Amino acid sequence: xxxxxxxEMDSMKKEGVDTSKNWIKVGMSTCGIAAGADVVxxxxxxxxxxxxxxxxxxxxxxAGKCFAEPLVEVNVEGVPRVFYGKVTPEVAVTIxxxxxxxxxxxxxxxxx
Amino acid sequence: xxxKVILVKETGAIENKSIDFNTLLANQLRDSxxxxxxxxxxxxxxxxxxxxxxxxxxxxNITYSNxxxxxxxxxxxxxxxxxxxxxxxxxxxxxKQLKIVLKNCGLVDPDSIDDYLKxxxxxxxxxxxxxxxxxxxxxxxxxxxGLRGRGGAGFPTWMxxxxxxxxxxxxxxxxxxxxxxxxxxxxxxxxxxxxxHSVVEGMLIAGYAIGASKGFLYIRAEYPLAVxxxxxxxxxxxxxxxxxxxxxGSGFNYEMEIRLGAGAFVCGEETALIAxxxxxxxxxxxxxxxxxxxxxxxxxxxxxxxxxxxxIPQIISNGGDWLAKIGTATSKGTKVFAITGKIxxxxxxxxxxxxxxxxxxxxxxxxxxxxxxKIKAIQTGGPSGGVIPKDYLDTQVDYENLGKLGSIMGSxxxxxxxxxxxxxxxxxxxxxxCVEESCGKCAPCRIGGYQMLQLLNKISSGEGxxxxxxxxxxxxxxxxxxxxxxxxxxxxxxxxxxxxxFEDEYKAHIVGKKCPAGKCKYLLMYKIAxxxxxxxxxxxxxxxxxxxxxxxxxxxxIDQAKCIKCGNCSEVCKFEAVGKE
Numbered sequence: 001x002x003x004x005x006x007x008e009m010d011s012m013k014k015e016g017v018d019t020s021k022n023w024i025k026v027g028m029s030t031c032g033i034a035a036g037a038d039v040v041x042x043x044x045x046x047x048x049x050x051x052x053x054x055x056x057x058x059x060x061x062x063a064g065k066c067f068a069e070p071l072v073e074v075n076v077e078g079v080p081r082v083f084y085g086k087v088t089p090e091v092a093v094t095i096x097x098x099x100x101x102x103x104x105x106x107x108x109x110x111x112x
Numbered sequence: 113x114x115x116k117v118i119l120v121k122e123t124g125a126i127e128n129k130s131i132d133f134n135t136l137l138a139n140q141l142r143d144s145x146x147x148x149x150x151x152x153x154x155x156x157x158x159x160x161x162x163x164x165x166x167x168x169x170x171x172x173n174i175t176y177s178n179x180x181x182x183x184x185x186x187x188x189x190x191x192x193x194x195x196x197x198x199x200x201x202x203x204x205x206x207x208k209q210l211k212i213v214l215k216n217c218g219l220v221d222p223d224s225i226d227d228y229l230k231x232x233x234x235x236x237x238x239x240x241x242x243x244x245x246x247x248x249x250x251x252x253x254x255x256x257x258g259l260r261g262r263g264g265a266g267f268p269t270w271m272x273x274x275x276x277x278x279x280x281x282x283x284x285x286x287x288x289x290x291x292x293x294x295x296x297x298x299x300x301x302x303x304x305x306x307x308x309h310s311v312v313e314g315m316l317i318a319g320y321a322i323g324a325s326k327g328f329l330y331i332r333a334e335y336p337l338a339v340x341x342x343x344x345x346x347x348x349x350x351x352x353x354x355x356x357x358x359x360x361g362s363g364f365n366y367e368m369e370i371r372l373g374a375g376a377f378v379c380g381e382e383t384a385l386i387a388x389x390x391x392x393x394x395x396x397x398x399x400x401x402x403x404x405x406x407x408x409x410x411x412x413x414x415x416x417x418x419x420x421x422x423x424i425p426q427i428i429s430n431g432g433d434w435l436a437k438i439g440t441a442t443s444k445g446t447k448v449f450a451i452t453g454k455i456x457x458x459x460x461x462x463x464x465x466x467x468x469x470x471x472x473x474x475x476x477x478x479x480x481x482x483x484x485x486k487i488k489a490i491q492t493g494g495p496s497g498g499v500i501p502k503d504y505l506d507t508q509v510d511y512e513n514l515g516k517l518g519s520i521m522g523s524x525x526x527x528x529x530x531x532x533x534x535x536x537x538x539x540x541x542x543x544x545x546c547v548e549e550s551c552g553k554c555a556p557c558r559i560g561g562y563q564m565l566q567l568l569n570k571i572s573s574g575e576g577x578x579x580x581x582x583x584x585x586x587x588x589x590x591x592x593x594x595x596x597x598x599x600x601x602x603x604x605x606x607x608x609x610x611x612x613x614f615e616d617e618y619k620a621h622i623v624g625k626k627c628p629a630g631k632c633k634y635l636l637m638y639k640i641a642x643x644x645x646x647x648x649x650x651x652x653x654x655x656x657x658x659x660x661x662x663x664x665x666x667x668x669x670i671d672q673a674k675c676i677k678c679g680n681c682s683e684v685c686k687f688e689a690v691g692k693e
Contacts, residue, residue, distance in 0.1 A: 002351065002352070003352060003353030004229075004352040004353060004354065005360075006238055006242060006360060009229055009234060009235065009238055012226065012229040012230050013229065013230065013231075013232045013235060015230055016230055016231075017219060017220060017227055017230045017231045018219075025218070027218060028222075029217075029301075029302055029305040029306055029337070030298075030301060030305060030335075030337050030338075031298075031302075031459075033337070058221050059221055059222075059223070060217075060218050060219060060220060060221055060222070060306065061216070061217040061218055061220070061222050061302065061305055061306015061307055062217055062218065062302045062305065062306050062459075062460065063217060063218030064209075064214060064217070064218070064302075064459045064460040064461060064462070065457065065459050066458055066459035066460065067456070067457045067458045067459050068156075068157065068457075068459075073218070079117075080117055080170040080171050085156055085157065086156070104151065105117060105151070105153045106153075107153050107154050107155075108154055108155065108156055109155075109156055110119065110153065110155035110156055110157070110158075111155070111156055111157040112119075112155065112157055112158050112159035112168075
C-alpha cells in the first residue's frame with residue numbers, strides 16, 4: 001500500500017499533466033468508441049512501434065465534439081497543437097508519418 | 113521549415129465562388145516571397161460558422177472571417193509577415209464555452225489517478241481535511257458559490273447539505289445520482305467516463321460536509337464503461353489512501369460502493385433511487401420526510417447529481433466567490449448541455465449561465481444541421497421539460513427564465529427542432545416515454561398518462577376533436593397536482609408547452625386533418641406528380657408493399673390502400689416527383 005502525502009500531491013500538481021514534448025490523445029469515451037476510437041488507438045500504438053516513431057499515446061475522455069469522433073489531439077514540438085476529427089486507421093497512420101515525424105499538419109482533418 | 117500555418121475553411125456561402133482560394137493564397141504567398149514562412153492547411157472544421165471564407169493564422173491564433181480576394185495580399189503582408197492584426201476583418205474568436213465540470217474531460221487519462229493529481233485533483237479534498245477542518249466552513253463555501261443542483265430541479269446544494277448536517281444520528285449516507293435517463297442526455301456519462309475522480313472527490317467532500325462515512329454511487333447499468341472507470345478510480349483512490357480510514361492523516365474515514373440501476377427511469381427520482389439502493393423495488397415515496405432527514409435505511413441521506421458533485425472540488429479549491437462571479441443573479445456557474453437533434457455539431461457544451469439559447473445553437477454548436485431549414489423550437493429538460501419556440505431564442509439561460517417559459521433546465525438535454533418536426537409527434541414521443549416508465553404506484557400518473565397518450569394518438573391519426581384539447585389540459589393539471597413524484601408531476605409538461613405555443617399545429621391536425629410538418633403518417637398521402645415524373649420506375653423497385661403500379665408508357669400511381677407511408681419512394685426519386693400532401 002502506497003499512501004500519498006500532501007507534499008507528494010503538491011509536487012504532482014506542480015509537475016502538471018502532459019509534460020512529455022510529443023503526445024497524442026485519443027478520446028475513448030462511449031461516443032468515441034462507438035465511432036471506432038478503440039481501433040484508432042490500437043492502430044496508433046501498433047504503427048508507432050512498427051515505424052519507430054517516438055510519441056506518448058494516451059487515452060482521454062470525451063472533449064465534447066461528439067459529432068467529430070473519433071477525435072485525436074496531437075501535440076508535437078514545433079507544430080501547433082490541433083484536434084483531428086473523424087479519424088480512421090488510415091488517417092491515424094498519416095498523422096504519425098506527416099504530423100509527428102515530418103512536423104506538418106495533415107490537411108482536411110483538423111477540427112477546431 | 114515554415115514557421116506559420118494558415119488554416120483555411122469555407123463556411124457557408126462565399127461570394128466569387130469561382131475562385132480557388134487555396135491556389136490564390138499559395139500564389140500570393142509565393143509572389144510575396146513568403147512560401148518558406150507559412151504553409152496552407154485546409155481544415156474540416158474551424159469552429160466559425162456561416163462567415164464565408166475563414167482563415168486562421170497559427171501560432172498567433174488570429175482568425176479572419178468573410179475574407180475576400182482583395183484581403184489576401186493585406187493578410188500576407190501584415191499578419192503572416194508582419195504579425196499584425198487587421199481590425200476590419202478580424203473575427204471575435206472568444207470562446208463562448210467555459211469548462212469547469214468538463215475541464216478534465218479530454219485532458220486526463222480517466223484510468224490514471226496520477227493524471228488527475230497532476231491536473232490539480234484532490235487538492236479540494238486536501239484543503240477541506242487539512243486546512244479548513246470544519247464541515248460548516250465547507251457548507252459556507254458552497255453557499256457562497258450559489259451552486260444549485262444540476263439534476264434538474266435546481267435546489268440550492270448547501271441547503272440540502274446543511275439540513276443533513278444538522279441531523280443528530282449515528283449514521284448518514286451520501287449518494288451520487290448517476291441514473292441519467294432523459295432521452296438524448298449524456299452529460300453525466302461523459303463526466304463519469306472522462307473524469308471519474310472528480311466525482312469521487314466531490315463525494316468525499318460532500319460526505320465530510322454532512323458527516324457521512326459511507327457513500328453510494330448509483331450508476332445505471334447501461335453505462336458499463338462509466339462503471340468500469342469509477343471502479344478503477346475507487347480502487348486507485350483507496351490505494352493512495354484517499355479513500356478508506358484516516359484519509360490524509362486527518363482522522364476522516366469514508367468508504368464508497370457502486371450500485372447499479374437496472375434500467376428504470378423512475379429510479380432517478382430520489383425516493384425511488386433510495387428504495388433501489390436498499391434492494392427494494394424502485395418506487396417513490398411521498399415527501400416529506402425528505403431524504404436529508406430520513407432517507408437510506410431511514411438515515412439522513414443526501415443525493416446529488418453527478419454534475420453537481422463534479423463541480424464541488426473546484427469550488428473548494430478556488431473558493432465559493434469564484435463560482436459566484438459566473439452566471440446570472442439567481443443561477444451561478446456553468447451548465448453542461450448535451451445538444452442533439454437538427455444541429456450541426458451535436459455533442460456536449462458547457463456554457464456559463466446567462467448565455468442565450470441563440471448563442472448556444474448558432475455560435476457554439478454551429479447552427480442547424482440543414483441550414484436551408486428554419487429552426488422551430490428547442491426542447492430542454494427531456495420528458496419533464498417543454499419546448500421553447502424560436503421567438504424566445506434570445507432568452508438568457510437560467511433556472512428561472514426557462515421555468516417562466518414553461519420548460520425547465522432539467523439535467524441538460526437540449527434538442528433542436530426544425531420545421532420538419534411535428535409538435536404533436538414530439539409531445540407523443542415524450543409522453544409515451546413517461547407512460548412506459550411510470551412505475552404504476554399512483555393513479556394520476558398511471559392512468560392519466562395513458563389517457564393523454566390515447567388522446568394524442570387520436571389527434572395524430574386524424575380522429576381528433578377540438579374538445580380533446582381541453583381534456584388533455586384537464587388531465588395534465590390533475591397529473592401535475594396529484595402525482596406522487598416528479599415523474600408524474602412533470603410528465604404532462606411536453607404536452608402543455610407544445611399546446612401553449614403550437615396550438616395551431618394541434619388544430620391543423622384536428623380541423624384541417626393535416627400534419628403541417630408532414631410527420632404524422634395517417635394524415636399524409638404520397639402522390640406522384642405526372643409533370644415531374646420521368647417514368648424511370650425507381651420508386652416501384654423501392655416500394656416495400658408493391659403499392660406503386662403503372663408502366664413506363666403510362667406513368668405511375670400510388671395505391672393509397674396499400675401504401676404504408678414509409679417515404680422510400682420520395683427519398684429515391686431523383687426528380688422530386690413524389691410529394692406528400
